[in-house]
Structures are given as C-alpha cells and as structure tokens.
Amino acid sequence: MQETATDRRGAKPPWIRVKIGHDQTFQDTRTRLRAHGLHTVCEEAACPNLGRCWSHGRATIMILGDRCTRGCRFCNVDKQQVLPPDPSEPQRVAEAVNETGLKEVVITSVTRDDLPDGGAALWAATIRAVHAAVPNILVEVLVPDFDGKPRDIATVIHERPAVFGHNLETVPRLYPQARPQANYARSLSVLRQASEAGLITKTSLMLGLGETFDEIAQALQDARTAGCRIFYAGQYLQPSPRHLPVARFLEPSEFEKVKALAYDAGFGFVASAPLVRSSYHEDGQSAFVKKCRA
Numbered sequence: 001m002q003e004t005a006t007d008r009r010g011a012k013p014p015w016i017r018v019k020i021g022h023d024q025t026f027q028d029t030r031t032r033l034r035a036h037g038l039h040t041v042c043e044e045a046a047c048p049n050l051g052r053c054w055s056h057g058r059a060t061i062m063i064l065g066d067r068c069t070r071g072c073r074f075c076n077v078d079k080q081q082v083l084p085p086d087p088s089e090p091q092r093v094a095e096a097v098n099e100t101g102l103k104e105v106v107i108t109s110v111t112r113d114d115l116p117d118g119g120a121a122l123w124a125a126t127i128r129a130v131h132a133a134v135p136n137i138l139v140e141v142l143v144p145d146f147d148g149k150p151r152d153i154a155t156v157i158h159e160r161p162a163v164f165g166h167n168l169e170t171v172p173r174l175y176p177q178a179r180p181q182a183n184y185a186r187s188l189s190v191l192r193q194a195s196e197a198g199l200i201t202k203t204s205l206m207l208g209l210g211e212t213f214d215e216i217a218q219a220l221q222d223a224r225t226a227g228c229r230i231f232y233a234g235q236y237l238q239p240s241p242r243h244l245p246v247a248r249f250l251e252p253s254e255f256e257k258v259k260a261l262a263y264d265a266g267f268g269f270v271a272s273a274p275l276v277r278s279s280y281h282e283d284g285q286s287a288f289v290k291k292c293r294a
C-alpha cells in the first residue's frame with residue numbers, strides 16, 4: 001500500500017522550534033553584510049537556521065537583488081518589480097567574503113527572467129571575483145534554472161564552482177501548486193548539464209507539501225540519473241498565510257528514512273532532517289567535496 005501524507009497541520013512540533021542567536025559573531029556577520037549592501041537568503045527566505053549560521057559567521061549571499069520575477073508559492077522572497085543588476089555587486093561580494101576569512105562560501109540568487117541571460121554574466125563575474133579575492137576558497141552556488149538555456153548555464157559552469165546546486169524543491173505532481181513557473185524536467189536538465197561538465201552537483205527537496213515516499217524515491221532516482229551527487233531534504237515551513245499550507249510535519253524518523261532512500265539511490269552525501277535547508281552548512285559535505293576534488 002502506498003504511503004500518503006496525513007493532515008497534521010497546526011502547532012509546530014517541538015523538533016521544529018529553534019532559538020535565534022544574537023551573540024557577537026551574529027552581530028559582526030550582520031554588520032559586515034550591511035556594510036557592503038548585500039542581501040542574504042537567510043533573511044529573505046526567513047530561514048529557521050539564521051541564528052545558528054550567523055552565530056558561526058556563515059551566511060548565504062544572495063545576488064541580483066532581493067526581488068524575484070517568479071511567484072513560487074512556498075518562497076518568502078518578494079515578487080515585485082525588479083531593479084537593474086548592480087555591476088559593482090561581484091566586487092562587493094568578494095570584499096565581504098574576504099573580510100570574513102572564510103574558506104567556504106555559498107552564493108545564491110533570485111530568478112531574473114527579465115534579463116536576456118537570466119543574470120548568468122553577473123553570476124560568472126561574482127564567482128570570478130570571489131576566486132580572485134580568496135584563492136583556494138570553496139565556492140558553492142545555488143542557481144536558478146536560467147530558463148533552461150544551455151548557453152547561460154554554461155556561463156556559470158565555466159567558472160568552476162566547487163559545488164553546483166539547483167533545487168528540484170518538490171516532486172513533479174506538486175509543481176503546478178508550488179512552482180507554477182518552473183518545470184521539473186528543465187530543472188533536471190540544469191543538473192545534468194553541470195554534472196556532465198564534471199562539477200559536483202547538489203539538489204534538495206522540501207518535504208511536507210503532500211508528497212508520498214514513492215514520489216520522493218522517484219525524484220531521488222531522477223536526480224541521480226542526472227548525475228547529482230549531493231542531496232538535502234528538510235521540512236517545508238509556511239512563511240505566511242498567503243503561502244502554501246503545510247500538509248504535514250514529518251517525524252524525524254521519516255527524515256532518516258529519506259536519508260536511507262537517498263544513499264540507496266547512490267548519492268555520495270546526504271543531509272536529511274527537519275531544519276536542513278539547501279544552503280545549510282553541514283560539516284560532512286565539506287569532507288565529501290574535498291575528497292571528490294582531490
């Protein structure tokens with residue numbers, strides 16, 4: 001019998017609750033990002049790990065502004081009239097990263113369907129600037145789909161980030177409700193192109209939107225067939241009443257089941273827990289990436 005998600009909406013379970021850190025490192029991280037006029041997905045997407053990551057001096061920098069041209073019904077990033085890209089942004093990102101002294105950084109962006117190249121040129125310039133400012137830094141990118149255009153995807157691939165991430169987000173059946181302007185096959189093609197170019201690729205799913213375990217298993221197999229080697233899964237949390245409701249909160253043991261499914265599918269590294277997010281810093285991933293790149 002196929003497993004389905006039972007309705008368990010209401011108060012968040014105890015394993016979802018987090019404490020927001022406000023120690024000195026948290027304040028220093030915020031001050032540094034503000035000084036360079038940078039946006040973070042930590043804030044824009046209302047990430048539950050903001051306090052933990054910022055208190056460890058980690059943040060996922062979001063380029064190409066804080067306004068998105070798409071209206072995914074799970075995402076807290078604003079869909080408003082977008083502003084022109086800032087040509088100084090790559091250098092500002094590089095300066096901020098250099099000041100942190102980090103050996104690893106995650107960069108993501110909003111989707112910019114208004115731009116002819118989807119923002120690929122600025123993406124490439126940002127990776128290039130960070131590599132120049134901090135030699136040997138491990139750059140992880142979490143990119144949009146660039147409307148599936150191979151030339152624009154190749155522009156980012158050319159800069160050789162250590163990890164190339166693009167999120168499937170959910171199972172194909174739920175795309176019309178959750179990602180009406182996205183396309184499951186197109187997202188797989190982005191991962192496939194980066195994988196075939198020799199990059200370590202990564203994807204993630206939000207769970208709790210109504211997917212079944214059979215559908216999760218199929219998405220895992222699809223991602224592996226596309227060459228994906230790193231997989232993350234976390235609990236979807238409704239950012240506001242205007243967003244998609246949570247169909248249910250998965251038990252921690254169910255995330256362990258998903259982890260087992262992912263390893264069985266052939267992924268090299270997996271993080272699966274309620275508060276895991278695609279840009280979340282997981283210690284084991286760094287070791288896996290360095291081993292693959294050795």
